Amino acid sequence: MSSEIPGLEPDAVNPAVTEAVPKKASKGKKAAETAPVAEAAPAKKKAAPRKKKVDAAPEPTPEPAQEAAPAAPAARERVQLEPAVPDYSNVDSRIDFYPTHEYLGYRIRAGKPLPFGATLVPNGVNFSVYSAHATACTLVIFDKGDPTPKVEIPFPHEFKIGNVFSMLVFDLDPETLEYGYRMDGPWDPAQGHRFDPSKILCDPYARVISGRDVWGQKPDWDNIYPHRSRLSFDDFDWEDDKQLETPSEDLIVYEMHVRGFTRHGSSGVKFPGTFVGIREKLPYLKKLGVNAIELMPIFEFDEFEHSHTDPETGEIDHLNYWGYSTLGFFAPKAGYAATGKRGMQVDELKALIKACHKMGIEVILDVVFNHTAEGNEQGPTLSLKGLDNQTYYMLTPEGYYFNFSGTGNTINCNHPVVRNMVLDCLRYWVSEYHIDGFRFDLAAILGRAQDGSPLANPPLLESLAHDPILARTKLIAEAWDAGGLYQVGSFPAYGRWGEWNGKFRDTIRKFLKGEAGEVGEMAMRIQGSPDLYSSRGPTASINFITAHDGFTLYDSVSYNEKHNLANGENNNDGANDNNSWNCGAEGETDDPWINALRQRQVKNALAMMLTSQGIPMILMGDEIGRTQHGNNNTYCHDNDLNWMDWGLVEKNKDLLQFVQHVAAFRHRHPVLRNRWHLSGRDYVGSGYPDISFHGERAWSPDWSSESRTLAFMLCGKHARGGTVQDDYIYVAMNMHWEDHAFELPYLAQGLQWHVFANTGAEVTSVEPGDEIWLKDQRTFWMGSRSVAILVGKAPR
Amino acid sequence: MSIDVKVEYRGTDGVITLGGQLDASAAPAFKSAIEDVFNGPEKVGRLVILMQDLEYMASAGLRALVFAKQKAGAGVPIVLVAPQEGVLETIEMTGFHHSVIIEETYA
Numbered sequence: 001m002s003s004e005i006p007g008l009e010p011d012a013v014n015p016a017v018t019e020a021v022p023k024k025a026s027k028g029k030k031a032a033e034t035a036p037v038a039e040a041a042p043a044k045k046k047a048a049p050r051k052k053k054v055d056a057a058p059e060p061t062p063e064p065a066q067e068a069a070p071a072a073p074a075a076r077e078r079v080q081l082e083p084a085v086p087d088y089s090n091v092d093s094r095i096d097f098y099p100t101h102e103y104l105g106y107r108i109r110a111g112k113p114l115p116f117g118a119t120l121v122p123n124g125v126n127f128s129v130y131s132a133h134a135t136a137c138t139l140v141i142f143d144k145g146d147p148t149p150k151v152e153i154p155f156p157h158e159f160k161i162g163n164v165f166s167m168l169v170f171d172l173d174p175e176t177l178e179y180g181y182r183m184d185g186p187w188d189p190a191q192g193h194r195f196d197p198s199k200i201l202c203d204p205y206a207r208v209i210s211g212r213d214v215w216g217q218k219p220d221w222d223n224i225y226p227h228r229s230r231l232s233f234d235d236f237d238w239e240d241d242k243q244l245e246t247p248s249e250d251l252i253v254y255e256m257h258v259r260g261f262t263r264h265g266s267s268g269v270k271f272p273g274t275f276v277g278i279r280e281k282l283p284y285l286k287k288l289g290v291n292a293i294e295l296m297p298i299f300e301f302d303e304f305e306h307s308h309t310d311p312e313t314g315e316i317d318h319l320n321y322w323g324y325s326t327l328g329f330f331a332p333k334a335g336y337a338a339t340g341k342r343g344m345q346v347d348e349l350k351a352l353i354k355a356c357h358k359m360g361i362e363v364i365l366d367v368v369f370n371h372t373a374e375g376n377e378q379g380p381t382l383s384l385k386g387l388d389n390q391t392y393y394m395l396t397p398e399g400y401y402f403n404f405s406g407t408g409n410t411i412n413c414n415h416p417v418v419r420n421m422v423l424d425c426l427r428y429w430v431s432e433y434h435i436d437g438f439r440f441d442l443a444a445i446l447g448r449a450q451d452g453s454p455l456a457n458p459p460l461l462e463s464l465a466h467d468p469i470l471a472r473t474k475l476i477a478e479a480w481d482a483g484g485l486y487q488v489g490s491f492p493a494y495g496r497w498g499e500w501n502g503k504f505r506d507t508i509r510k511f512l513k514g515e516a517g518e519v520g521e522m523a524m525r526i527q528g529s530p531d532l533y534s535s536r537g538p539t540a541s542i543n544f545i546t547a548h549d550g551f552t553l554y555d556s557v558s559y560n561e562k563h564n565l566a567n568g569e570n571n572n573d574g575a576n577d578n579n580s581w582n583c584g585a586e587g588e589t590d591d592p593w594i595n596a597l598r599q600r601q602v603k604n605a606l607a608m609m610l611t612s613q614g615i616p617m618i619l620m621g622d623e624i625g626r627t628q629h630g631n632n633n634t635y636c637h638d639n640d641l642n643w644m645d646w647g648l649v650e651k652n653k654d655l656l657q658f659v660q661h662v663a664a665f666r667h668r669h670p671v672l673r674n675r676w677h678l679s680g681r682d683y684v685g686s687g688y689p690d691i692s693f694h695g696e697r698a699w700s701p702d703w704s705s706e707s708r709t710l711a712f713m714l715c716g717k718h719a720r721g722g723t724v725q726d727d728y729i730y731v732a733m734n735m736h737w738e739d740h741a742f743e744l745p746y747l748a749q750g751l752q753w754h755v756f757a758n759t760g761a762e763v764t765s766v767e768p769g770d771e772i773w774l775k776d777q778r779t780f781w782m783g784s785r786s787v788a789i790l791v792g793k794a795p796r
Numbered sequence: 797m798s799i800d801v802k803v804e805y806r807g808t809d810g811v812i813t814l815g816g817q818l819d820a821s822a823a824p825a826f827k828s829a830i831e832d833v834f835n836g837p838e839k840v841g842r843l844v845i846l847m848q849d850l851e852y853m854a855s856a857g858l859r860a861l862v863f864a865k866q867k868a869g870a871g872v873p874i875v876l877v878a879p880q881e882g883v884l885e886t887i888e889m890t891g892f893h894h895s896v897i898i899e900e901t902y903a
């Protein structure tokens with residue numbers, strides 16, 4: 001923060017200060033003695049022959065021969081504080097804001113070991129980086145975008161405390177600064193060490209990373225430091241914004257991809273595919289009834305990781321589109337910001353979050369702490385691998401990478417240092433970005449010990465559950481991993497974690513397609529899965545039918561088989577247990593009967609989900625019948641397969657309106673949003689249990705394995721444990737291919753059944769509150785494969 | 797890259813006129829102009845920034861605007877007059893338009 005104001009003289013009241021400055025500064029000599037030596041000596045002790053060719057004695061510093069002899073004192077005069085640079089007017093003239101050493105004209109002093117990362121401090125930048133096994137560390141400084149470093153400053157020996165290198169460098173311009181580290185240490189993969197001082201490493205705590213500033217812009221493959229750490233500033237004007245702290249039971253979550261949401265030409269936004277693009281579409285989400293968006297990964301990643309270049313055309317395809325491959329945990333993806341090319345992604349994202357909160361919409365981040373973009377031993381060395389491989393990754397006894405993530409490496413997240421990094425990261429996003437919650441990708445990994453075995457009491461999960469700063473955020477686990485650990489219902493939750501309920505997804509899909517034997521399961525899922533979450537309540541259950549992984553909802557009723565050829569793996573990738581049914585034709589068809597059935601099935605699925613206890617999650621575009629043409633693993637496509645076609649808003653407006661109605665209905669009726677599991681008993685004396693099950697005969701559901709019908713009734717007097725009054729709600733589900741008559745349960749004196757929704761009718765839903773009085777209060781005819789939602793209330 | 801910065805007072809308005817490119821190298825000049833406005837003898841009622849000749853604003857320019865907001869404090873509104881399309885977009889995309897008043901003309 002330089003300015004034109006001359007610096008004030010040091011506080012004359014305190015003679016110690018005025019004295020000390022020149023004295024301390026004259027120690028600059030010592031820096032020059034120790035710095036280069038510190039790294040030169042151990043360099044000779046390299047263990048084991050290297051696999052790759054690296055210069056035998058890398059020379060991280062760009063200057064000529066380093067002798068131990070002190071350089072001419074003239075080179076290091078007393079530090080003069082010229083008036084042209086820092087402004088001390090608002091700073092105590094205290095000793096710790098003055099340099100003590102000088103290196104190649106850069107004035108430095110020992111830094112503060114905490115916090116890790118690069119922090120703006122008065123007059124300079126504090127750099128702090130951890131490595132348990134490095135023998136030396138050099139700070140590499142670039143001017144923004146330059147191919148070669150401006151200066152490389154070795155950390156003097158005396159600037160290391162414990163396993164932390166920290167240094168304060170004065171007079172840097174934080175606006176144009178890019179920085180990284182070179183780490184020297186053993187190259188000994190069998191022992192887990194992969195130090196390589198020829199590589200410049202990204203700071204794991206970097207709050208901004210440059211290098212992929214514009215999405216899809218072809219990188220310079222020869223860049224010696226492709227992903228560069230930068231500073232960010234915590235000066236955003238939040239006004240009175242804070243986290244919404246919406247009760248979990250009131251959420252309707254919308255899982256979405258930042259780019260996919262508005263990138264399609266039909267979106268009509270000014271800056272397609274960006275954070276600001278989402279901001280333009282918030283009214284759409286609000287109208288849909290969504291009050292939380294869950295963003296697929298927005299931490300900086302490299303969309304070109306594993307990309308293919310067509311030798312004929314030079315076209316690049318197979319991008320890392322989803323972004324489940326983190327480069328930096330503290331940096332938002334620049335390529336998702338319209339302002340990314342100017343380095344303002346932090347502000348743009350914060351502006352989106354602030355706008356969401358103004359609309360009553362929470363922001364949940366999908367975070368990937370199970371692996372990084374560095375892959376296995378064949379992968380690149382970008383950051384953690386070169387900083388302290390043995391600390392950050394789970395390694396086999398031979399020094400290879402455990403692969404519980406299915407992507408090459410596994411973060412060693414229950415190592416105390418790594419655990420703290422995860423905690424620091426989440427705290428940062430909560431405090432600095434006002435994030436409302438997190439969904440943890442392959443969270444079962446977070447419960448594994450350093451040797452990969454599942455822990456009974458994983459310290460990381462416990463820390464997160466009880467953290468004071470995360471205390472009111474939503475924590476959602478994807479409670480499985482690629483290593484075969486499946487913990488739905490048994491995830492170490494500490495009463496605090498919710499889970500993506502994979503059983504809900506599977507049960508609804510099977511019941512929806514008319515499979516036998518699912519009625520009993522359905523009863524459990526509708527209630528928020530008390531068989532899985534008896535001690536935690538229904539809000540532990542994130543109820544979803546579709547997510548980014550797998551078919552879209554429309555595709556799940558349009559395809560029996562996955563169609564993943566476009567992924568280039570001969571259709572071998574992606575899940576095979578899709579429980580999907582194409583309604584009679586594989587893929588697009590012009591058969592009106594099939595198309596009508598598909599629309600109905602989509603409505604059925606969403607109606608069942610939105611009337612279940614727990615937290616419903618809608619996949620982006622399912623409300624308008626978005627298709628991926630049968631591809632159930634679209635991780636690599638930056639095209640129409642993933643871009644939401646806003647033309648469907650008009651084409652499927654009937655479906656969209658239905659979803660809007662049912663979501664609004666859910667918000668209107670607290671009896672659908674209980675915090676605790678229903679008991680099946682009448683504990684308020686209403687004459688009805690809080691939940692009761694029915695079928696073709698009232699009070700007597702058909703639980704047999706051949707049954708494909710089920711109805712349930714919620715007693716409004718029991719809403720939220722009997723604390724609020726609501727209407728009675730009756731939901732009938734006929735997943736049989738034949739019509740069935742459902743006998744309606746009698747209502748209490750003065751109440752009558754009204755129809756809110758019936759997917760088998762001509763008009764499938766009405767505005768909540770405008771329900772249509774039912775002439776026949778005894779029997780309700782249900783068409784084949786349809787769902788009806790009735791409300792028991794006093795007739796108008 | 798060059799920036800023109802002019803500081804003047806019109807009534808109780810502290811007025812800064814910006815022209816050219818507001819990038820990292822130019823931001824210090826803009827920031828010292830902001831300080832000059834508030835360190836002057838007048839009590840400033842509003843900070844008005846005339847932007848019609850400002851062609852470009854980088855991240856450092858945005859930071860300087862945030863700095864102006866902090867310097868001005870809650871009681872002194874900041875008015876941005878006639879920002880060009882690109883500059884206005886940057887201000888809107890980063891959400892800073894909530895913190896200032898944007899006007900077509902200086903009145």
